[in-house]
Amino acid sequence: MPILRVHNMSHDFGGLRAVKDYDLEIEMGQIRGLIGPNGAGKTTIFNLLTGIYTPTEGEIWLDGRRINGLPAHRIASMGISRTFQNLLLWRHMTVLEHVKLAHYSKIRYGLFGAFFGTPGRNREEAEIEEKAVLLLDRMGIRHLAEQVVHNLPYGAQRRVEMARALATEPKILLLDEPTAGMNPEELEQIMEIIRRVHGELGLAILLIEHRLKVVMELCERIQTLNFGAVIAEGTPEEIQNDPEVIDAYLGRESVI
Amino acid sequence: MPLKERISRNLSASCSRVPLLGWLCGALIAVTLERFAGTPVALALGLPKIPALFGLDIMLKKPILVPNAVLYVLLVYGLPMGVTTRSSISLTNRLAALLFRFPIAVTVAVHLALLYATLHLWAGSSDYRALVLKLTLIAVMLTLSLNVINGYMGEFSCSHPGFMALGAYCASVFTVGLFVDDQLFGAVFLPPALGPFLFPVALILGGFLASFGALFVAIPSFRTRGDYLAIISLAFLFIVKSMIENLEFVRGPRGLSGQPDWADLPTVFLWAVLCVWSINNFVRSTIGKALNAVRDNEMAAGAMTVDTRRTKVVAFLFAAFWAGVAGGLFAHVLRYVNPSTFGIQNLAEVLAMVYFGGLNSVYGSIVGAVSISLLGEALRPLEIFKWIIIPLLLILVMIFRPTGLVAFKDLDVTSLLRPKQNQGGKV
Numbered sequence: 001m002p003i004l005r006v007h008n009m010s011h012d013f014g015g016l017r018a019v020k021d022y023d024l025e026i027e028m029g030q031i032r033g034l035i036g037p038n039g040a041g042k043t044t045i046f047n048l049l050t051g052i053y054t055p056t057e058g059e060i061w062l063d064g065r066r067i068n069g070l071p072a073h074r075i076a077s078m079g080i081s082r083t084f085q086n087l088l089l090w091r092h093m094t095v096l097e098h099v100k101l102a103h104y105s106k107i108r109y110g111l112f113g114a115f116f117g118t119p120g121r122n123r124e125e126a127e128i129e130e131k132a133v134l135l136l137d138r139m140g141i142r143h144l145a146e147q148v149v150h151n152l153p154y155g156a157q158r159r160v161e162m163a164r165a166l167a168t169e170p171k172i173l174l175l176d177e178p179t180a181g182m183n184p185e186e187l188e189q190i191m192e193i194i195r196r197v198h199g200e201l202g203l204a205i206l207l208i209e210h211r212l213k214v215v216m217e218l219c220e221r222i223q224t225l226n227f228g229a230v231i232a233e234g235t236p237e238e239i240q241n242d243p244e245v246i247d248a249y250l251g252r253e254s255v256i
Numbered sequence: 257m258p259l260k261e262r263i264s265r266n267l268s269a270s271c272s273r274v275p276l277l278g279w280l281c282g283a284l285i286a287v288t289l290e291r292f293a294g295t296p297v298a299l300a301l302g303l304p305k306i307p308a309l310f311g312l313d314i315m316l317k318k319p320i321l322v323p324n325a326v327l328y329v330l331l332v333y334g335l336p337m338g339v340t341t342r343s344s345i346s347l348t349n350r351l352a353a354l355l356f357r358f359p360i361a362v363t364v365a366v367h368l369a370l371l372y373a374t375l376h377l378w379a380g381s382s383d384y385r386a387l388v389l390k391l392t393l394i395a396v397m398l399t400l401s402l403n404v405i406n407g408y409m410g411e412f413s414c415s416h417p418g419f420m421a422l423g424a425y426c427a428s429v430f431t432v433g434l435f436v437d438d439q440l441f442g443a444v445f446l447p448p449a450l451g452p453f454l455f456p457v458a459l460i461l462g463g464f465l466a467s468f469g470a471l472f473v474a475i476p477s478f479r480t481r482g483d484y485l486a487i488i489s490l491a492f493l494f495i496v497k498s499m500i501e502n503l504e505f506v507r508g509p510r511g512l513s514g515q516p517d518w519a520d521l522p523t524v525f526l527w528a529v530l531c532v533w534s535i536n537n538f539v540r541s542t543i544g545k546a547l548n549a550v551r552d553n554e555m556a557a558g559a560m561t562v563d564t565r566r567t568k569v570v571a572f573l574f575a576a577f578w579a580g581v582a583g584g585l586f587a588h589v590l591r592y593v594n595p596s597t598f599g600i601q602n603l604a605e606v607l608a609m610v611y612f613g614g615l616n617s618v619y620g621s622i623v624g625a626v627s628i629s630l631l632g633e634a635l636r637p638l639e640i641f642k643w644i645i646i647p648l649l650l651i652l653v654m655i656f657r658p659t660g661l662v663a664f665k666d667l668d669v670t671s672l673l674r675p676k677q678n679q680g681g682k683v
Contacts, residue, residue: 050559051558052555052558052559071558071563072555072558072559073557073558073559073561073562073563073564076558076559076560076561077561081559081560082559084555084556084559088553088555088556088559089552089553089556090548090549090551090552090553090556090557091552092548092551092552092616092664093545093548093549093552097545097548100542100545101542101545101546101549101557101560101562102560102561103542103561104542104543104546104560104561104562104563105561105562105563107542107543109541111543111570113541114537114538114541114543114544115534115537115538115574116534116537117533117537117541121541125541125542128542164560165560167560168560168561
């Protein structure tokens with residue numbers, strides 16, 4: 001049974017249909033790619049899956065539960081986590097605080113503990129911190145734990161975002177252009193991290209990416225989107241040779 | 257200027273080795289000295305009496321006495337404090353290290369006891385000092401609670417005087433109604449001996465009423481982000497004020513008086529400590545850090561499982577609660593409240609304290625509240641011009657330090673209290 005199933009999802013912005021009859025099924029442990037030219041609706045699909053927008057039509061099922069219409073934080077705590085294309089970090093907070101905060105929905109000590117610093121709260125905060133440090137270690141940014149994020153270089157900020165997304169302990173990770181703006185060296189590193197995270201945690205991953213190298217190497221299946229609709233779906237080889245995809249990216253060959 | 261540089265480096269190096277315990281002991285010795293030798297020193301320096309607020313109060317009234325007042329402050333506070341802290345560095349460090357072997361609560365209690373003793377001795381010499389001190393402590397509570405909304409959460413709330421008024425009136429009605437033979441509320445219900453025990457109940461009720469009022473601001477304004485809170489909370493402030501002005505059973509605009517004299521210095525101090533402690537606990541917990549996340553990027557906060565709406569409402573009600581408690585204390589310190597106290601002027605004062613001291617910082621709120629309160633008292637002889645100087649100062653701070661004097665700094669109790677020097681002499 002697929003962990004995430006999207007059926008006939010559409011979304012309108014005013015009169016514009018940004019996403020048309022989108023279907024998706026991801027099994028546990030799969031890496032799927034989502035490509036398409038700028039403005040094709042890729043990020044909108046992510047926003048729909050994570051509850052930032054509510055779909056105009058269609059259904060989203062996570063692990064057998066219908067989740068469309070739920071608020072973003074509920075969906076996130078049910079197991080869909082994401083990164084953002086343009087890095088939405090909290091600029092005054094440290095790296096460690098970012099990762100700790102992603103445990104928010106699992107905190108048990110409640111408001112009383114927060115106000116009065118009960119022993120239970122201290123114990124739990126220590127547990128959260130321990131987990132967070134482990135995760136930072138795994139992402140190779142433990143030495144940055146006490147740094148405020150807006151002082152960090154771009155590549156490190158990407159890793160912080162990824163660490164934060166993983167700290168919510170998701171079943172599915174949505175990565176929105178994880179390699180945007182990176183140099184070839186950083187690119188290799190981030191791909192290595194994605195592979196490792198996937199191997200160790202057995203997550204399902206849905207990836208938006210512009211660099212074909214990344215998509216072709218990582219993904220098992222790829223969907224190509226243009227004007228909000230899926231125009232091709234298949235393995236990397238099939239997609240690479242699909243005439244529709246070539247048209248969407250390069251334009252139709254014109255007859256002189 | 258190598259000599260000057262060397263002196264300043266020496267000075268800052270020795271200062272950084274003094275633990276908080278050392279400063280408190282020094283201050284305690286200075287105020288004890290003032291208690292016994294203050295009057296003769298003041299008379300010898302040609303001052304009419306002990307300067308009440310570190311000489312600040314004299315400076316504008318009689319500018320000719322400024323050098324004498326400065327000399328007094330140096331002789332009575334500066335010199336003894338400097339000498340004792342400097343000479344007892346190793347002793348106080350050893351004491352602080354000893355205290356650290358006990359649970360942290362013991363260390364905190366010892367420091368608070370020293371602080372209270374200092375304040376008590378200082379305020380003991382005149383009623384004016386005691387009043388200024390109590391009002392300053394209340395200002396700290398107000399500023400800190402407003403900082404939770406305007407600093408930590410990054411919204412802009414204008415309703416703090418309104419919450420204060422709700423707390424002040426609720427607590428006053430409770431105490432005056434139950435314990436005072438009053439024309440309005442009739443005879444005494446309970447023996448006055450019970451009073452001091454039920455006073456906390458009155459304050460907490462006031463806090464809850466303020467929180468309840470805050471709910472009416474929070475529900476409509478936290479649906480979305482933006483300027484709504486500023487507008488709705490300002491409206492709330494006016495509604496509360498005119499509601500009280502028209503309530504005849506609390507005597508409307510004439511104000512309510514006759515509150516029993518229960519807000520003495522220890523009580524106010526204790527409540528202020530409780531307020532600082534609980535707010536600091538809150539903003540340092542992961543639940544409280546969610547406020548910063550909501551401020552810096554609400555969408556990312558939601559995507560990271562943070563219930564943004566709940567976070568905002570909880571913080572707002574919590575801040576309102578402390579504003580209500582502060583209002584209750586305020587009413588019992590002055591033993592009179594009237595609705596016009598809780599207007600725009602009061603709002604401006606609290607906002608100035610928050611932005612002057614620094615956003616997102618417990619230290620900042622304390623610094624802001626204390627400095628603006630003292631400055632307000634010092635500039636009192638200028639009367640209305642006070643309200644030109646303080647805003648000017650605020651503008652200067654905004655230009656040179658846009659987030660305030662001590663912004664974005666966590667108050668970490670352990671590192672504040674720890675000994676500043678190891679046994680081996682290493683810093």
